[in-house]
Amino acid sequence: TQLLEQSPQFLSIQEGENLTVYCNSSSVFSSLQWYRQEPGEGPVLLVTVVTGGEVKKLKRLTFQFGDARKDSSLHITAAQPGDTGLYLCAGLRSNDYKLSFGAGTTVTVRA
Amino acid sequence: EPEVTQTPSHQVTQMGQEVILRCVPISNHLYFYWYRQILGQKVEFLVSFYNNEISEKSEIFDDQFSVERPDGSNFTLKIRSTKLEDSAMYFCASSRQGLYEQYFGPGTRLTVT
Numbered sequence: 190t191q192l193l194e195q196s197p198q199f200l201s202i203q204e205g206e207n208l209t210v211y212c213n214s215s216s217v218f219s220s221l222q223w224y225r226q227e228p229g230e231g232p233v234l235l236v237t238v239v240t241g242g243e244v245k246k247l248k249r250l251t252f253q254f255g256d257a258r259k260d261s262s263l264h265i266t267a268a269q270p271g272d273t274g275l276y277l278c279a280g281l282r283s284n285d286y287k288l289s290f291g292a293g294t295t296v297t298v299r300a
Numbered sequence: 301e302p303e304v305t306q307t308p309s310h311q312v313t314q315m316g317q318e319v320i321l322r323c324v325p326i327s328n329h330l331y332f333y334w335y336r337q338i339l340g341q342k343v344e345f346l347v348s349f350y351n352n353e354i355s356e357k358s359e360i361f362d363d364q365f366s367v368e369r370p371d372g373s374n375f376t377l378k379i380r381s382t383k384l385e386d387s388a389m390y391f392c393a394s395s396r397q398g399l400y401e402q403y404f405g406p407g408t409r410l411t412v413t
Contacts (some may be wrong), residue, residue, distance in 0.1 A: 219399055220399065220401070222401055222402070229389075229407075231306075231405050231406045231407045232343065232391070234402070234403055277343065279343070285356055286348045286350075286355060286399065287333070287356055288343075288402055289345070290342045290343040292341075293342065
């Protein structure tokens with residue numbers, strides 16, 4: 190059983206369209222982190238959300254943490270080809286220090 | 301901007317050999333971690349390290365694995381007798397505190413033949 194379920198697994202859209210990636214769990218997390226990973230490289234931290242209901246914006250990317258701190262979403266507005274990549278969510282529970290990763294969503298933005 | 305560095309970027313070894321993967325965490329961080337990612341699979345936790353001792357380890361981190369902070373800057377992962385299934389990307393990460401965001405290095409690709 191996966192602790193964090195990401196959906197969809199793959200997403201292919203046209204430049205200028207919007208997209209949303211979901212990260213869901215039955216567990217409560219003290220914080221949830223979103224990373225972007227390029228092939229053959231390490232995950233690069235995009236944002237951390239810690240408060241239930243929190244919304245954070247990073248240019249055209251909007252991250253939301255669910256009220257119950259069990260789920261999160263990443264929304265990209267007016268996607269560009271440079272947004273192409275693998276997006277990972279990872280959660281920290283209050284009783285341990287290890288990040289539990291989702292399987293990732295591969296986003297492809299076509300020019 | 302400070303970053304986690306890892307060496308080597310790629311290591312090829314024969315089954316049964318020992319390998320040491322090296323990491324330099326961000327300088328003011330206190331918690332250190334190793335994760336691995338088998339090709340096509342998700343990132344998996346191996347071990348966390350704080351105050352010169354292991355604070356948590358996964359089932360993957362058996363007696364073949366060990367970690368060490370030999371000096372004030374390096375953090376190493378040793379695999380004593382590598383197996384084919386140890387082939388993966390190994391990522392080092394560090395965080396300022398235990399429940400803070402973790403920053404990852406670029407990874408070492410380990411290939412066991």
